[in-house]
Amino acid sequence: EDQVTQSPEALRLQEGESSSLNCSYTVSGLRGLFWYRQDPGKGPEFLFTLYSAGEEKEKERLKATLTKKESFLHITAPKPEDSATYLCAVLLSVAAGNKLTFGGGTRVLVKP
Amino acid sequence: NAGVTQTPKFQVLKTGQSMTLQCAQDMNHNSMYWYRQDPGMGLRLIYYSASEGTTDKGEVPNGYNVSRLNKREFSLRLESAAPSQTSVYFCASSAGESGETQYFGPGTRLLVL
Numbered sequence: 001e002d003q004v005t006q007s008p009e010a011l012r013l014q015e016g017e018s019s020s021l022n023c024s025y026t027v028s029g030l031r032g033l034f035w036y037r038q039d040p041g042k043g044p045e046f047l048f049t050l051y052s053a054g055e056e057k058e059k060e061r062l063k064a065t066l067t068k069k070e071s072f073l074h075i076t077a078p079k080p081e082d083s084a085t086y087l088c089a090v091l092l093s094v095a096a097g098n099k100l101t102f103g104g105g106t107r108v109l110v111k112p
Numbered sequence: 113n114a115g116v117t118q119t120p121k122f123q124v125l126k127t128g129q130s131m132t133l134q135c136a137q138d139m140n141h142n143s144m145y146w147y148r149q150d151p152g153m154g155l156r157l158i159y160y161s162a163s164e165g166t167t168d169k170g171e172v173p174n175g176y177n178v179s180r181l182n183k184r185e186f187s188l189r190l191e192s193a194a195p196s197q198t199s200v201y202f203c204a205s206s207a208g209e210s211g212e213t214q215y216f217g218p219g220t221r222l223l224v225l
Contacts, residue, residue, distance in 0.1 A: 031212070032212060034213065034214075036216075041219075042218055042219070043116075043202050043204075043216035043217050043218050043219050044155070044202070044216045045216070046213055046214075046215060049212075049213060087154075087155070089155075091212050099145075099157055099160060099170065100155075100157070100214060102154045102155040102156075103154060104152065104153075104154040105154060
């Protein structure tokens, strides 16, 4: 069964304290891995797509990396406005349709 | 561009009542999706429409029906609401074969009493 697991479930950081979020997956036929940010009461906002092991993408204080079994979202010198829930999702094989399977998310709180 | 819009933003229903959640996108996307999000369960796919005129079941379709009205609009109907359908519902769209990134609407919060 295809599974996507995110850890930790919650993360409390001081402003400027860098950390990493993990997204591990056990799926067959991975076509891509997506990271989203979700603020309370809002819909998920697209951040990154990674397609192959070794790929990295950056946006401001966020950097996403991908291996054959997991992805990391690194938050460098976070600010309070980086507080949100971060979701990862995997895009499966063509036979499974153009569907995403989501992990449970990591709630990040950055305190000033 | 408004992106993906959803109506209503919030709704309270009594058990057994019916309602339709509306979703529209202005990005000329081919594919559209309905998800529900529950605490501790993450986002789960209810139904999707790969292209205009087609719909398919997702992970949790029971108790729901969908209609792809045209390329822009994709509605989700609850025929007889149950308390277990209390959730936040998100609509999303993607370009389809030419692009897999899904873009989400702001959500509809549904409470079934």
